[in-house]
Amino acid sequence: MRRFVLLLGGPLLVTEVLRERLRDLRLLAADSGGRHALALGLPLELWLGDFDSSPPWLQQILPAPKEVLPRDKDLTDGEALVRKALELGAEEVLLLGGIGGRLDHTLAHLELAFLLAEKGVRVELTDGLTRAFPLLAGLHAFPLEKESSFSLLPFPEATLAVEGARWNLPPTPLKATTLTLENQALGPIRVRVERGRAVLYLF
The missing domain is CATH 2.60.120.320 (Thiamin pyrophosphokinase, thiamin-binding domain)
Incomplete structure (x- = not known):
């Protein structure tokens, strides 16, 4: 099964239980979601975004293949990452940092989760403490x-x-x-x- 973890920019509580759950899964990050990979201590397969919310120090120390997007675009980095996961044949997606924090982003992430579900993808959102389906x-x-x-x-x-x-x-x-x-x-x-x-x- 093609199982992906998409790291988004919302808050995330990193625990050992979460780290173990993510082992052997494919991790992709959208812009500031890259900081979660650093906290998790797990490698990124791809780091995608316009990088307007990732500080230079993070970009210098986080080893990951990058796909740089233009700042002027009609979709968020998170939506671009969801589309990338679909292109890669995702069958199951965990949206880390997908809920909590900014309400507008949480609502947008929920809509993206429904987009995935409508395409037959199993999907969950979590902040490491609470979960949404x-x-x-x-x-x-x-x-x-x-x-x-x-x-x-x-x-x-x-x-x-x-x-x-x-x-x-x-x-x-x-x-x-x-x-x-x-x-x-x-x-x-x-x-x-x-x-x-x-x-x-x-x-």
Whole structure:
């Protein structure tokens, strides 16, 4: 399986568990996301961007093949990196530094995650502490441990159902709601998206 880790510019908590999870995966970085490779101590296959947010000292000490993009362009470095991963045949993508920090970037990264999901790519976003999964129409199963906390968000609207949680939900049309925030798993959960799109957020 072609499994990629895309390092984006958002915050990232680096732990030994995360380092172990990333071993033997292909790491690519977008501009300031390169700093995460340094913190992880793992090699980059490619470092892509216009490098307007990577300080000179980082560019000097981080060994990685570079692909320099123009500053005047109609897409972010993160989107360019997602397109590169698709060109390389990605089947599974982990977006590190994809959530948290700037809200505009988080929302943009979620949209990029849905773009990947729509192309059949398994995708997850994380800041090293919390995790998010884009959900398209269908049944989705997650092997959560008992008392794991999660929220389920229509993005921006969806008909959703949840089983295996402290507060189960029958198929319900949702839009701009707090009804599905801060739930708890009783064990593995099942989320059905009957219409629209949703985000599962684990914290």
